[in-house]
Amino acid sequence: MGRHSLPDEYGADAVAPRRRTRGRTVAIATALVLVVAGGTALAARSGLLSFGGTCDGRTVHLDIAASPDIAPALRDAADLARKNHLTSDGQCLDTRVQAGDSYKIADALRKGRKGTGDYEAWVPDSSLWIQRAGLGGNATPVTAVGNTASSPIGISMVPSAAKSMGWPAKKYTWAQLTGAAMEGDKLRLGTADPARSATGLLALTQLGASAKKSGPEGDTQAAAMAKALSQRTTDSDGRLTDTLARDSSGTEQGNPRRNQALILSEQSSYRYNATAGDKDGLELFYPKDGSPQLDYPFALVDEGVKSTDERRAALRFMTLLGEDAGVRILDKHGFRTDDEEPSDALVAGAGGRSPQPYAASESEPPTDKELQETLGMWTITVQSARITVVVDASASMANYVPGRNQSRMEVTKASMLQALATFTPEDEIGLWEFATLLDGNRDYRKLVPTERLGDRKSGGTQRDRLSEAFSGLRPVPGGATGLYDTTLAAYEEATSSYRNGKFNALVVVTDGANQDPGSISRSNLVSRLQSLADPQHPVPLIAIAVGPDADKDEVEQIAGATGGSGHQVSDPAEIHAVILKAIVEAGAKG
Missing domain, CATH: 3.40.50.410 (von Willebrand factor, type A domain)
Incomplete structure (x- = not known):
C-alpha cells in the first residue's frame, strides 16, 4: 500500500461529519443563500432571488465535481433539470458532473492547483474533505452550504461468511466483527485506505472507540486490528469490491487473496448488490455500537471569482436535490434522504435485515482529536x-x-x-x-x-x-x-x-x-x-x-x-x- 505522512488535516478547527434528515436538508436549502457572499445574500434578504420562470433560450452552465459514488445520482438530477427546463433567475440550468476521488480533489484544492476553480460546486462523500481542503496556505476557498444525502457505514459479507457469523439475528460491536477477522482465515476483512477513504477513516475511528470500551488494552487491540486490516487494504473505495470472493465459487472462497467481508457504506453495498447475482449479493451487518455516517456535503468552490449567475445556479441545483424529484433520484441510487425513517427497500437492497439495528441512531460524530489520533495511529502502525x-x-x-x-x-x-x-x-x-x-x-x-x-x-x-x-x-x-x-x-x-x-x-x-x-x-x-x-x-x-x-x-x-x-x-x-x-x-x- 502507499505510504502517507502524518496528518495536519484534522486540527482544532476540523468539521466532524454532521447528522442530517431530509427536513434539515430542505431547511438548509431554503436558508443557505444567507451564507453566500455579495449579491446572492443581498438578493435573498431582499426577496429578489428567483428560482422560477422560463429560460427564454438563456442558459447558465454549471460544473460540479463529485465523489464517484454520488456522481451518477447528480448526473440524473442534471438530466432531469435539463428535461424540465429548470431555471435559476430565468436561465435554464446546464449542469455537468465530473466524478473524482474526494481525497484527490481535497488535496488539489488544498494546494490551490490550477484547474481546481473550474467547477462551481463540489460534493465529496464526507465533510472531512471540506476541512482538509481548507488547510493549505494557497488553498482554493471552499464553502460548505448543506448536505445532500447520507449513508451509514457497516460491514458487508458474502452470504456464506454472514451465515457463519449468525446474520441477521446476531449483533456485534465493531471490535467484535473486526476481531473475528484476526482469527486466521475465518473472516478475511478488507477496507479502503483510511488515509484516502472517509469510509475507512470513520470506521477505524469507530473501531478504536469500540475497542477502548472492551478494556484497558483497547489501544493495543485497535492497533493490532489496524495492522491486520492494513494487509487487506485498497488505495481507494472504488477498487474495494473488486477484491471480493464470489460466494458461489468454491475456488474463490478459498483464495486467501480474496476478501469475504468489506467495510462499506450502505450505499456501496446497495450498488454492488444491484448488479450481483442472487448468490453473490452481500449481507450487511450494522454494528450495534453505532454506524458512522457519510454525509455528502454540498460546497461552493472559489465563489469569490464566480459570477452571481453561477453561484445562484449552484444553489438552485442543490435545492433540487431536496425536492421530491431529487429525493426520488437519491433514493433510487441507494442514498438515505431521511435518517430517521430509512427506506425498507433501500436497507433490503443493501443486504440489511431486521433485527440488525439499521434504523438506530447513528454513532456520535468523532471529535477532531479522535480523527487525528486515529489517522496518526494508522500511519505509524501500518506504514x-x-x-x-x-x-x-x-x-x-x-x-x-x-x-x-x-x-x-x-x-x-x-x-x-x-x-x-x-x-x-x-x-x-x-x-x-x-x-x-x-x-x-x-x-x-x-x-x-x-x-x-x-x-x-x-x-x-x-x-x-x-x-x-x-x-x-x-x-x-x-x-x-x-x-x-x-x-x-x-x-x-x-x-x-x-x-x-x-x-x-x-x-x-x-x-x-x-x-x-x-x-x-x-x-x-x-x-x-x-x-x-x-x-x-x-x-x-x-x-x-x-x-x-x-x-x-x-x-x-x-x-x-x-x-x-x-x-x-x-x-x-x-x-x-x-x-x-x-x-x-x-x-x-x-
Missing part, C-alpha cells in the same frame, strides 16, 4: 517499519517469572515471536543480543541484520532467520547487563541507516539496570543520544524494563533523550502489547 530489536541476554534472564513455569527469556522469546507475526513482508526487522563481554570486549552481538522480512537468502526469508534467532536466544552464564554501551551502539547504527518513508525505531528489552562498570555513564549516554536524535529523521527508542530488578526511571530517561518512550512490565508476555502501545503513542505525537 512499513524499520526496527532493530535488542534483547537482554544477561544471566538474570534465566530467572523464573512468578506464576509461570518459564524463565524470563522463554517468555520474552514467545512474546517477541508474537510481535514478529504482526509485521508485513515490507517491514525491516533486525535482532541484537547483549550481556557483558558477550563478543570480545563488546557487550553486544548482532544476530540478524535489519533487513526486509520478505527478502530471501539461502532458501529462507528474513522472517525465517529472525524466528530461528529469537528461538535460539539463551541467557549467558555469568553475563551482566551491559545496557549503556549497547544502547549507544545500536542507536548510532539505527540513525545512520535511517530509511525515508518508514517508521524507524529501536526497541531495547532489559531486565536490569546497567551493570558494566567500564561503560559510559548514564548522563554521557543521554547526552550522546540527544546529539544523535534528529527531529527531521526521527528514530524513537522504545525501552522496555522487564521484572522487578529493572529501573523504570532509567529506561524512561534514556528513551526520552530520543523522543521515544520507556515502559515497565512485570511479565515479559506483555512485551508485544507494549511495543504496539508505544507505536500508537509515537503516531499520536506525530
